[in-house]
Amino acid sequence: MAYRWGMAVDLDRCTGCEACVTACHAENNIPTVGAGQAARGRAMHWIRVERYYEGDFPDVRVKFRPVLCQHCDAAPCEAVCPTYASHQSEDGLNAQVYNRCIGTRYCGNACMYNVRFFNFFNPEWEKPLNLQLNPDVSIRSVGVMEKCTFCVQRIKAAKVLIKSENRDLKDGELQPACAQACPTTALVFGDLNDPESRVARLSHSPRGTKLLEDLGAEPKVTYLQKQAWYEPDAH
Amino acid sequence: MNRTLTKPLADDLVRPLFHTSVWFYAIVLTAGTVVACGAAAWAFQVWNGIGVAGIRWPVFWGFYLVNFVFWIGISHAGTLISAILRLVDAQWRRPVTRCAEVITVFALMIGAMFPIIHLGRPWLAFWLFPYPSSREIWPNFRSPLAWDFFAINTYLTGSVLFLFLPMIPDLALVRDRSTGWRRRVYGFLAFGWRGTTTQWNRLESAMQIMAVAIIPVAVSVHTIVSFDFSMATVPMWHSTIFGPYFVAGAIFSGIAALIIAMAVLRKTLRLEAYLQPIHFENLGKLLLLMSLLWAYFVFAERLTVWYGNEPSEMAVFWATQRGEYAVFYWTMVVCNFVIPLPILGIRRLRTITGCVIASLGVLVGMWLERFLIIVPSLAHKQLPYSWGTYEPRPVELTIMAATFAAMILLYALFSKFVPIISIWEMRAGDRPATPSATGDHS
């Protein structure tokens, strides 16, 4: 049976440390644009940790929400692309083919999660930082969109490995960089088509919700958090 | 009426082709310089990357798309209006049609540049074309941008033909009156037109069919431009009203552009005898109608959003109504409704000057409308954490200025080389529309 990759994000476990953001940058050769360009809205973080504050000072609570591409089944970014750069892969990944992208940026507008990022300039790495680039991941040139791939290079490698060893993929064996780096295991990645996988079970947890679920994009990322009826008085 | 009297008419209308004033060179030089600056700005952007523009995450579309919608909107002045007036056989259309159709062709050409200018990799724009390539991939016909490609190409092809076909007899007339290189050039462009009964009948048939065909195409073009927005689940974009709302706005701004162009032509080419107050009066009434229609659509849109009270839409609603974009919003309302309504509604004020003032306001207002549709929505999508802002950069402003200069330049050149008022249609209009005394044998 085909894979159907998905993720569960346990908000009750997330400490907002942003290790996932750093790991993602390192794994996927995401350029850092510098303070000036970041202030002009050119920063690229395939996964970001959104901070929300609850309550009034001094009784303030911070909530963190890591947001990455939700790899929607009915992803609004896909159909609007005139060149099929954005489309759904057989494994249910929301794939972005850089070579086909001509940079209309329509996908970025259509995405309600704002998790698509645009290369406004050609990326640069100061020496010797160019030596730390991941050879498994292509560098994106100016004018193309990029976004979270669920570390598709690791998925491909794992598929080759299990084929050569003639075995099935073990749950948890394959992890994207963010999940691997998460110290509290708030991010759980796996195959949603395997009912026994951790991610499949967590996706059916009563704590689970989907982000902006009512917009109908059918995201494959589930957010887990204590539901409101748990909280006696939040404020 | 003596038919020989049409000779002075023809002489008068080809006069701008043979006599050039200093102003022509001044306008061409000035506008040409600005266009050259725009071309340089675009080259700068292609060389350095589109990051030199102000667009950013999450406002991925900015001034370029605003100008795209604006110019495609302007293009609804000509062919659409001229086609409608031809079909209902409105006699006052005769001096107006060509001025209007020219606007359509040039505004479409300018507007269609923007989707290419705004691309991240404009050198790959030809991937939008449906052609069998070695990549074995075709455009995604589910994308509104692919629809744009077909709609704009159909409209541009139709509009160029709609402009050119009735130009042929006039080009033949210029051919007969010129010598040397002009005679050769106009002779080539006139396609060997003689004016036989068969040729006239075929031309009229073709114009009738084209007029019928071009109206649904024009409506579809701006509807599809609106689909670029309404297909996405972006707050205040995802609306069924967008199709008719955009078409009405397009005709609105198109008529305004036409009135301004006619007023300028009237003064610069001394066409007071042809572009008379009655034409401005009639177009002014149309503009008034469109202003009311526009206000109706805006009210329907705003009321629906406000009453529905959907949080993400309300964020955009308040940002435009009383937030950071409120200045632009209320300027738009003043320019599109508050100013035009009394000027065009009170007969004493509906003079040529009055119509031009109202039209200038409408152009500003309709430009702001497109800005207010595109930017505040993208800046306030569903997740408040990813809200943003947008400011244009010099490169965007230069290219925008260049497109206005390009319109002036192209219009000046066109009215220099082609009679801007259709001579044969004016001639045909001289005769009252009554059945002939000799009877109808056909």
Place this chain on the structure above:
Amino acid sequence: MKAVYGLYAEPELAQQAVDNLRAAGVADADITVISSEPFEHFEFGHRDAKTVMPWMAVVGGLVGMTTGYLLTSVTQMAWPLKTSGMPIVSWWPNLIVIFELTMLGAIVASVITLLVSAKLPGSRAGKLYDPEVSDGYILVGVENPSDPARLEPALAINGGRVKSVES
């Protein structure tokens, strides 16, 4: 080409000239009328008004429609790529492309019909023409007449000038 023709300032005179030529036994198809504007309200302006153009427009539209259908659905099936959970052959969006190509087909077919049936672009060499037409005169004449002398009186109407071409 040899020809005999008259130039008239008034369409009524041109109509009279056409009628006279007919009376003189000239076939309708041999009478050439050239003018600087269409005269829809005169009988001579209606000669040869029948055209297949509307039908050609319909045919062009059907060709465009078929092209649109094939272009969209065949290419979608040639490399089926899933986007936004839509069907591979998505009718709603395809209808837009089909509509545009239908209209384009109708427009192009009408214009081609116009060019072919009005013989445009064509050469004026060896054809009856007088530049005075562009001053507003209406030319009524006969190309290669068998008996020019007999036709001249028919064209010589009060207010008209009769000319002939010999070459």
